[in-house]
Amino acid sequence: MTSSSRALARSYATFNAARSNRSPTAIVMLNMGGPATVEGTGPFLKNLFSDGDLIPLPFQSFLAPWIARRRTPKIEQQYRDIGGGSPILRYTQKQGQGMVSLLDELHPETAPHKFYVAFRYTHPLTEETAREMRKDGIKRAVAFTQYPQYSCSTTGSSLNELYRKGNAGEMGDVEWSVIDRWGTHHGFVEAVSQRVRSALNKFPPENRSEAVILFSAHSLPMSVVNRGDPYVLEVSASVSAVMEHLGHSNPYRLVWQSQVGPAAWMGPQTSDALKGLARLGKNKVVLVPIAFTSDHIETLYELDLEYGKEAEELGLDVVRAESLNDSPVFIRALADIVSQHLRDYRSGEIGPTSTQMGLRCPGCINATCDVQKKWFAS
Numbered sequence: 001m002t003s004s005s006r007a008l009a010r011s012y013a014t015f016n017a018a019r020s021n022r023s024p025t026a027i028v029m030l031n032m033g034g035p036a037t038v039e040g041t042g043p044f045l046k047n048l049f050s051d052g053d054l055i056p057l058p059f060q061s062f063l064a065p066w067i068a069r070r071r072t073p074k075i076e077q078q079y080r081d082i083g084g085g086s087p088i089l090r091y092t093q094k095q096g097q098g099m100v101s102l103l104d105e106l107h108p109e110t111a112p113h114k115f116y117v118a119f120r121y122t123h124p125l126t127e128e129t130a131r132e133m134r135k136d137g138i139k140r141a142v143a144f145t146q147y148p149q150y151s152c153s154t155t156g157s158s159l160n161e162l163y164r165k166g167n168a169g170e171m172g173d174v175e176w177s178v179i180d181r182w183g184t185h186h187g188f189v190e191a192v193s194q195r196v197r198s199a200l201n202k203f204p205p206e207n208r209s210e211a212v213i214l215f216s217a218h219s220l221p222m223s224v225v226n227r228g229d230p231y232v233l234e235v236s237a238s239v240s241a242v243m244e245h246l247g248h249s250n251p252y253r254l255v256w257q258s259q260v261g262p263a264a265w266m267g268p269q270t271s272d273a274l275k276g277l278a279r280l281g282k283n284k285v286v287l288v289p290i291a292f293t294s295d296h297i298e299t300l301y302e303l304d305l306e307y308g309k310e311a312e313e314l315g316l317d318v319v320r321a322e323s324l325n326d327s328p329v330f331i332r333a334l335a336d337i338v339s340q341h342l343r344d345y346r347s348g349e350i351g352p353t354s355t356q357m358g359l360r361c362p363g364c365i366n367a368t369c370d371v372q373k374k375w376f377a378s
């Protein structure tokens with residue numbers, strides 16, 4: 001589409017919507033959020049440790065503020081070291097803006113589209129967003145997780161909060177549908193592959209194919225894996241899809257980072273994998289964040305600063321693939337995912353829950369996710 005025909009399509013969509021006096025179709029981007037300033041770290045951690053879907057604690061309302069207070073100075077320093085706060089809101093707004101502009105062209109039937117951000121642990125919190133949507137008179141909304149792969153501890157938690165604060169009565173007559181995972185969507189796979197290719201190109205052509213691609217994802221406690229949470233499987237599916245897209249050009253591994261506390265977590269750990277590669281004499285590495293789309297402390301602090309230093313001491317030549325952030329290919333993918341969902345929803349091909357994996361969230365095998373079941377049962 002040329003830029004003039006794009007502008008024409010956009011004004012046609014807007015004209016049509018204005019003529020029918022239609023309220024916007026809301027695309028609600030769900031994520032955990034991160035403190036925009038160092039001072040926001042304490043409240044962020046307090047909300048995070050208060051979330052029983054992420055960290056079930058005995059006497060949660062007493063223990064959560066205590067643990068958060070103890071952990072705050074260390075994490076505040078990490079946010080200071082990455083420039084004074086999390087860039088996630090800034091990137092989400094860029095992604096949302098780009099996504100809705102494209103959506104108005106791709107799916108004029110539901111234009112205009114308006115994006116909303118609903119964070120689980122920082123502003124704009126889900127309840128604030130629900131209030132704004134009510135003020136805007138929203139009648140149709142898509143809950144769109146920004147975690148590519150489904151976990152009950154991430155997307156599940158956000159859906160539960162949205163159900164409590166948004167869907168459960170307060171917002172009145174809103175027709176909701178859900179996009180709960182998209183880790184093998186071709187647009188996402190293409191966007192990640194592009195980042196990997198750019199990183200590989202930083203090595204000289206004669207030994208580029210020797211570089212090991214280390215996909216690194218936030219780990220999950222084994223207790224969560226063992227109750228049947230699908231995250232590990234879905235992250236693995238993303239990695240397979242990216243490697244297929246790259247024509248298996250390089251050796252690769254999936255490794256896990258950011259475990260917290262003394263319990264057992266999914267491994268191997270990213271830092272152990274780096275040590276292992278150094279022992280094997282494999283000294284060219286591309287590190288790829290695969291389970292989170294915008295930069296955050298796990299990329300800017302842990303991968304770049306902490307492991308960057310370790311890698312240097314180990315004599316490794318590590319290039320970190322850029323996070324998707326404001327990648328145009330990624331923003332196009334977000335628009336494609338929603339547009340496909342809106343088309344399928346309209347034609348009745350899918351129920352109110354859309355999944356790329358052909359699976360509804362089964363919930364965990366040995367646990368009950370009650371609120372989630374309400375979404376999935378409707």
Ligand SMILES: C=CC1=C(C)c2cc3[nH]c(cc4nc(cc5[nH]c(cc1n2)c(C)c5CCC(=O)O)C(CCC(=O)O)=C4C)c(C)c3C=C
Pocket residue numbers: 032033034035048054055071075086088147151153154218219220221224231260291292295296297298
């Ligand atoms: C897909 C990504 C993530 C999964 C899965 C996930 C599970 C998970 N996390 C914790 C505990 C903590 N996570 C923390 C920070 C944090 N977590 C993710 C992503 C996933 N977590 C991100 C992107 C971030 C950083 C946010 C940012 O920088 O903007 C923290 C706080 C930081 C710290 O104290 O180290 C904790 C704690 C658990 C227990 C869990 C699975 C059950």
Ligand SMILES: [Fe+2]
Pocket residue numbers: 218
């Ligand atoms: Fe986490």
Ligand SMILES: [Fe+2]
Pocket residue numbers: 152156363364367368369
């Ligand atoms: Fe669950």
